[in-house]
Structure formats: structure tokens, C-alpha cells
Amino acid sequence: MAMQAEAKPLIERYGLQNIEGFFGEVPTELYRGIIAGKELCIVTLGRQHGVDLVGCEAATLATTLAINMLHPDMIINAGTCGAFKANGSEIGDVYLSEGPVMFHDRRIGDDPLGIQSLGNYPTYDAHQMAADLRLKLGKCTTGSSLDCLDEDLAIIKREGGMLKDMEAGAVAFVASVYKTPLICVKSVTDLIDGGEKTIDEFRRNLSMASNALRDACTKIIQYLFVDQPTLF
Amino acid sequence: MAMQAEAKPLIERYGLQNIEGFFGEVPTELYRGIIAGKELCIVTLGRQHGVDLVGCEAATLATTLAINMLHPDMIINAGTCGAFKANGSEIGDVYLSEGPVMFHDRRIGDDPLGIQSLGNYPTYDAHQMAADLRLKLGKCTTGSSLDCLDEDLAIIKREGGMLKDMEAGAVAFVASVYKTPLICVKSVTDLIDGGEKTIDEFRRNLSMASNALRDACTKIIQYLFVDQPTLF
Secondary structure, eight states: OOOOHHHHHHHHTTTEEEEETTTSSSSSSSEEEETEEEEEEEEOOOOOEEEEEOHHHHHHHHHHHHHHOOOOOOOOEEOOOOOOOGGGGOTTTTEOOOOOEESSOOOOOSSHHHHHHHHEOOOOOHHHHHHHHHHHHEOOOEEOOSOOOOOHHHHHHHHHHHEEEEEHHHHHHHHHTTTTTEEEEEEEETTTTSSSSSSHHHHHHHHHHHHHHHHHHHHHHHHHHHHHITTT | OOOOOHHHHHHHHHOOOOOTTTTSSSSSSEEEEEEEEEEEEEEEEEEEETTTTTSSSHHHHHHHHHHHHOOOEEEEEEOOOOEEEGTTTTTTTTEEESSOEESSOOOSSSSHHHHHHHHEEOOOOHHHHHHTTEEEEEEEEOOOOOSHHHHHHHHHHHHTOOEEEESHHHHHHHHTTOOOOOEEEEEEEOOOOOOOHHHHHHHHHHOOOOOOHHHHHHHHHHHIIIIIIOOO
16 A cells, blocks of 8 residues: 555554564555454555655555565555546545556557556456455556646556556556566545546545545455455 | 666676576566676666566666665666757767756645655765766656656756656665665767657667767776775
8 A cells, every 4th residue: 555544544444563664774664463364464655755655666666575575475456546437436436456457657659668668467357356345346557647647548548547546557567577466456536537636636535535445455355364265 | 777778788898697587586687797806786677578678667676676685885877868959968978867866757746745756866976976087967857758748848847857767766766765875877869859759769879879878887887996996
């Protein structure tokens, strides 16, 4: 999870313990607990210069360290996102990632290098889980900015992106390299085609969306740890 | 270094050995040798799906692994870049990084989160080295695309960016977190304000710029390893 505000409701829900200094001098933070006999670790990007780290570089760093030091059976990239009214999305909706995770702001060209720059890293097939838990499904698309330029939008539309965030692509890149199964869980804070300024909408809805994210993650953890323990 | 084509002239210059599998299942590659009694490691981003990896996520992964597994005294991020005719830059010019390394495509806002998103991670003060080796100096600015949108250009101009690349910001983020001294060395493949399509100019000049990069890096290695061995 990226920001402290996104992770806090879930950390409190399970009473996870902050393992200070686990990642050494790196800002990345670890919260850990045992749930139904299994280890649950929440990794956040931590803070730098007094504010939360966000974005692809901090997410790549955290995911690389988490995989190398915690050896997870599965990664759940849980966070908030923007979505499209035109796709029927509403504020507070929670989605599981459907299909590969893409980038929408790495424009290199149309050759193999350009196709690689789109990412489209595989995710775990969450169709059954989404049906069982009554969660929506959508394709995650990642960029390094909170706004959405016309160039971003054109690529998102062309590739079928539905959930615009700032970390999933980076987490998916590292997870794919290490062949670690990944599910993205994204809670909608703002509607890209809703007409409001993203930063205002994001700030107003962050707390509500983070609570919705906690509730969905709680269901997912119950599903993976207790109801379907043989999945991993 | 990012691409094989950028690194090859320097690897051949020193006869460095490819240490296969050093980074395990990760595409990141290591080339190693002993120069004047000191270890020289070239780390490249490696290949995925048959093409070279480029960009900030692969650079973050490689830098994180390189620091944790090789414990370098100094990182030199050597590569190619775009530059501006208006600043007097010419194809094949080689620059050292001056001042902090920024990002030009992480737009979040004007608050502390937005300021953090610009990066501006510190680099080693290379003024003396640039004077001694007769290399130019310029501020590096990084983004995830080969093109340069008006939004990118506005941020580059406002922040004084001169050398536009696709990895330096990511390397500088990780280096700053681990407090590892960093110098960026950038060889100009294309002129952003030159009127030509970047991808064509980049392809045509990549080999020439990579040879110029090799010559500059050879001078820098001689300087750090032999002439000024007490600097690190």
C-alpha cells in the first residue's frame, strides 16, 4: 500500500505491529501480524521530507525489498484510484484487477520497445474471487501524475484501462520479474470524467475510500486465509 | 547503464566479464573487472521479451539490487540523453550532472507532496571533476517517455533542466535513500528543440553518442581510480 492514510484502517483492523527499521535506512515501512495462523504483512512506501512517498519509484523500491526480504506467497497491491463515470464507476467502488496491469505515460513508440513500455504485466486471475466476494473487476493503468493528460487518456482508452492509479504498474513489474502472484485492489476516490479537479476530489474522498478499501481487503484476507486456504 | 548498446563500448574497453545469474531471476545484468586494483562494476537493466529494458522502474530495481548486493562506494549513472540547442548543446556532447536530479513528469500539485514528486535528489558536486576533465555540466531531468510534451517542457524550463533522460531520477532516488554518492554522465543523442523526430535522431546517433560516453567514462574512471584515489 502506498500512503499511510490508505493503510491505516487496515492496520488498525488487524492490530498489526510496526516493525521499525526492518528495511534499514530505507523509508519503506512494515506492519506485521498473524491472522488465522498465516503471516499478514502490510508494506507502505513510508515518508520522505515530512510527506508520504507515492509513485512508481518508491513502489518499485518497496516491492523489490518486500519480495527479497519477506518472500510473500502473494502480493495484494491495495490502494485508491481514479475511474470513469462512463464505465459506471462510482466513488467508493472497490475493484479487483482484471487482466494485465499497464502504464499510460511511458511513450516510446510503436516498436517492441514501445510495446514493452506499456507494461501489461500479468496478474492473478481474480474472476472467481470477484464473483464470490461481489467485487467489481477492471483493468489497472498506472502513471506518475495525479492528473490525466489527453495523451494519457488516449492510451488508456485504446488499451481498455479503467482504474487509474500511481503504483500498480510498478508493483506488477517487480512481481512479474520475481513470478510472484499479484492481485490489485483499488478503491475509487475520484472520477476522471466527473468534471471536478482531481486533487480536491481525491482529498475529500480519501478517508471514505480507504475505509471501503479496508472492508474489501478484510473480505479478501478472510477468503485467502480461511475460506480458500489452498489457493496459495 | 540502461541499454546494452550504451554499455557495450565501455564493457569492451575494460574487458569486463559478464557475471551470469548474479541477480538471480531478475533481468538486471552485471559486468565486472578489476581496474588499477579497484572493482569496476557495470550494471545494465537487461532484457525482457526480447528487447532492452529502459525507464524508471527497471532502473529503480537495478539500483536497489546493485546497492544491496555490490555496496558501491560511488554510483555513476552513465547514459544518453536529449538536450537543448538553445543551451548550446550539440549531438555527442558529454555532460556531468550539476545539482539535484529532477523528474519532469510526476505532476501532483504545488503542495509538499507535489514538491517531493519533482525529486531533486542530490548528486556529488562534480564541478572540480568537470573542470579537470573538460566536461560540460548540466541539470539532469527524467521522465518515462522519449517525447517531450508541453507539460514536461514547462516543468523542465521552470526548474532549469538541461539533460532529458529516462533513468537518472530513479537512480538518484535510490542512491539518495541509501546515501550513496552519485554522478550522472550523459551523452547527447538528440536535440529536443532541433525539429527532428526524437526516435529517429536517437537511433541515428546512439552508436556515436555511446562511443563518446565510453571516452568520457574512461577519463572519469582514470580520474577516480588513479589520479584522485582519495576522493572515495
